[in-house]
Amino acid sequence: MTPARFGIAVLLILLLVGPQVLPESIVTILNYTGLYGLVAIGLALLTGIGGMSSFGHAAFVGVGAYATSYFTTAFGLSPWITLLIGVVASWMIAFALGGLTLRLAGHYLPLSTIAWGLSLFFVAGNLDFLGGHTGISNVPYISLFGFDFDNGRRFTYLIWAVVLAAVVLVQNLLSSREGRAIRCLKGGRVMAESMGVNIPRMKIVVFTISAVLAAVSGWLYAHLQRFVSPTPFGLDYGIEYLFMAVVGGAGYVWGAVLGAGIITVLRELLVDFLPKLIGQSGNYEVIVLSILTIVLLQRAPEGIWPLVVGRFARQRVAAPSTLRGAPPLERRALPSAGETILEVDAATKKFGGLVAVGDVSLTVRTGEILALLGPNGAGKSTMFNLISGVLPVTSGTVRFLGQAIGKLEAHDIARLGMSRTFQHVKLLPHLTVLENVAIGAHLRGHAGILRSSLHLERREEDQLLAEASRQIDRVGLTANKHLLAGSLPLGDQRIVEIARALAADPCLLLLDEPAAGLRFKEKEALSDLLRKLRAEGMGVLLVEHDMDFVMGLVDRIVVMEFGQKIAEGLPAEIQANPVVLEAYLGSVE
Numbered sequence: 246m247t248p249a250r251f252g253i254a255v256l257l258i259l260l261l262v263g264p265q266v267l268p269e270s271i272v273t274i275l276n277y278t279g280l281y282g283l284v285a286i287g288l289a290l291l292t293g294i295g296g297m298s299s300f301g302h303a304a305f306v307g308v309g310a311y312a313t314s315y316f317t318t319a320f321g322l323s324p325w326i327t328l329l330i331g332v333v334a335s336w337m338i339a340f341a342l343g344g345l346t347l348r349l350a351g352h353y354l355p356l357s358t359i360a361w362g363l364s365l366f367f368v369a370g371n372l373d374f375l376g377g378h379t380g381i382s383n384v385p386y387i388s389l390f391g392f393d394f395d396n397g398r399r400f401t402y403l404i405w406a407v408v409l410a411a412v413v414l415v416q417n418l419l420s421s422r423e424g425r426a427i428r429c430l431k432g433g434r435v436m437a438e439s440m441g442v443n444i445p446r447m448k449i450v451v452f453t454i455s456a457v458l459a460a461v462s463g464w465l466y467a468h469l470q471r472f473v474s475p476t477p478f479g480l481d482y483g484i485e486y487l488f489m490a491v492v493g494g495a496g497y498v499w500g501a502v503l504g505a506g507i508i509t510v511l512r513e514l515l516v517d518f519l520p521k522l523i524g525q526s527g528n529y530e531v532i533v534l535s536i537l538t539i540v541l542l543q544r545a546p547e548g549i550w551p552l553v554v555g556r557f558a559r560q561r562v563a564a565p566s567t568l569r570g571a572p573p574l575e576r577r578a579l580p581s582a583g584e585t586i587l588e589v590d591a592a593t594k595k596f597g598g599l600v601a602v603g604d605v606s607l608t609v610r611t612g613e614i615l616a617l618l619g620p621n622g623a624g625k626s627t628m629f630n631l632i633s634g635v636l637p638v639t640s641g642t643v644r645f646l647g648q649a650i651g652k653l654e655a656h657d658i659a660r661l662g663m664s665r666t667f668q669h670v671k672l673l674p675h676l677t678v679l680e681n682v683a684i685g686a687h688l689r690g691h692a693g694i695l696r697s698s699l700h701l702e703r704r705e706e707d708q709l710l711a712e713a714s715r716q717i718d719r720v721g722l723t724a725n726k727h728l729l730a731g732s733l734p735l736g737d738q739r740i741v742e743i744a745r746a747l748a749a750d751p752c753l754l755l756l757d758e759p760a761a762g763l764r765f766k767e768k769e770a771l772s773d774l775l776r777k778l779r780a781e782g783m784g785v786l787l788v789e790h791d792m793d794f795v796m797g798l799v800d801r802i803v804v805m806e807f808g809q810k811i812a813e814g815l816p817a818e819i820q821a822n823p824v825v826l827e828a829y830l831g832s833v834e
């Protein structure tokens with residue numbers, strides 16, 4: 246039995262037998278750990294995995310709790326219907342809040358969640374029909390198929406069934422196509438957009454999932470307590486939920502549950518112990534808890550979960566049969582041979598007063614490799630960003646496959662069949678090479694959040710992983726497939742980026758300094774691969790400083806300097822061009 250299975254078996258036995266045999270106080274801790282854990286799971290997804298933070302999730306707990314308390318007591322609705330009301334209400338509020346703030350970078354989301362966290366507390370406290378600060382009492386208990394969850398011991402089963410379901414669903418989600426896209430939210434947004442991930446949509450999805458989990462916790466809370474008042478949904482609780490996720494290990498789903506358990510137990514112990522120690526009561530546990538949390542995060546910045554499972558953790562490895570056996574994904578029809586696929590006409594990009602690209606025109610055909618050369622700061626990477634939609638053009642047009650794309654988002658351009666690599670490698674270092682390359686195939690899968698969470702997309706997921714595996718074999722990194730991308734030397738990481746771009750099945754490939762950091766043999770292998778892609782009909786635009794690599798490989802060259810195009814022609818013409826020699830080649834010798 247693996248340590249993970251052993252751990253789960255122990256937990257299941259504890260949850261099955263515990264409520265019958267443990268003292269009431271321990272059962273209460275178990276219940277609250279589950280309730281808080283549910284919120285913390287959402288916050289782990291939002292914070293540790295999605296790279297966003299919210300201080301106001303206690304207010305979403307309040308939405309779930311108040312929705313069910315009000316509608317069950319005032320209208321006699323079944324708790325199962327009011328669960329739906331709470332979920333929909335929290336989803337709508339999160340959608341609106343997220344829609345207003347998630348597009349903005351920086352502190353807008355945390356600030357808006359603080360405002361939201363404060364507002365529910367005051368609104369609920371001042372509305373008579375919600376009972377004001379006295380709250381709503383006589384909330385009914387929940388029944389399911391004739392079984393009444395009418396006391397704490399029985400309720401444990403319901404709470405933990407929901408928690409375990411949430412863990413399974415979120416973990417399924419994270420190991421899917423949509424999950425890989427979610428993982429890009431932290432540190433990989435520009436790259437993910439270029440692979441076709443709609444980042445603003447993904448942010449809202451994660452925010453709404455975390456809000457819904459909080460609302461479900463609120464629903465459970467209201468029917469466990471049979472009473473609600475505004476106090477447990479205030480800002481201080483919102484901050485404590487965040488603490489739980491961070492203490493447990495905000496990047497880990499089980500870590501969130503562990504964090505909830507640790508904070509709940511510590512609080513109970515401190516509430517008992519501190520008054521005896523100090524000789525008077527007061528909320529001193531809050532202070533001690535805060536100090537303990539700071540010390541703990543000093544010692545374990547990643548939280549406690551990685552310390553607990555660290556040496557047992559194993560990399561998730563797709564079975565070789567999966568990688569070989571899955572049927573290939575559909576391929577896009579390539580444009581006809583020799584057709585012009587990219588036309589840049591007088592493209593200009595200004596950063597304030599600086600003209601990074603000024604009036605530059607170029608074309609790329611299918612079955613052609615075009616090099617974009619120029620000294621440092623010439624504007625090559627900016628040009629790549631204009632073509633791939635990372636930056637909008639200030640003026641001029643960029644047409645891809647006949648369509649003007651100068652104002653399109655990067656993920657829309659990726660969908661048309663353009664893929665790219667980056668000058669500064671953009672991989673997710675904590676994912677395997679296989680998972681990183683699979684991000685490139687994002688648009689070739691279709692499963693959404695629900696299908697992914699329920700693992701109904703296994704066939705498609707196998708196909709995506711098999712495709713990623715094929716592209717890794719193609720670029721010669723078979724032996725590294727299951728290694729963490731961050732553990733590879735920089736040259737190999739660049740090659741992984743090429744495999745990722747190829748996994749998108751593009752007809753135009755943009756490569757930003759692909760040969761940088763490669764050894765001689767590796768450069769030869771890369772040249773061979775690019776020749777093969779050209780022969781297959783792909784168009785390639787590359788920026789490269791290695792002249793030997795470029796001159797023997799490419800069909801045409803465009804040279805830039807200070808944002809302007811200074812020359813265009815065949816490699817031999819460029820090598821003999823006096824303007825280029827003076828401006829660029831001469832200077833690099």
Ligand SMILES: Nc1ncnc2c1ncn2[C@@H]1O[C@H](COP(=O)(O)OP(=O)(O)OP(=O)(O)O)[C@@H](O)[C@H]1O
Binds near residue numbers: 601
């Ligand atoms: N986001 C930005 N904001 C302001 N200036 C920028 C930005 N991006 C690039 N620049 C400026 O635009 C000019 C062109 O930069 P760019 O990175 O495109 O050059 P490059 O040819 O790719 O150079 P290198 O080979 O060193 O990467 C430089 O002066 C750079 O400082």
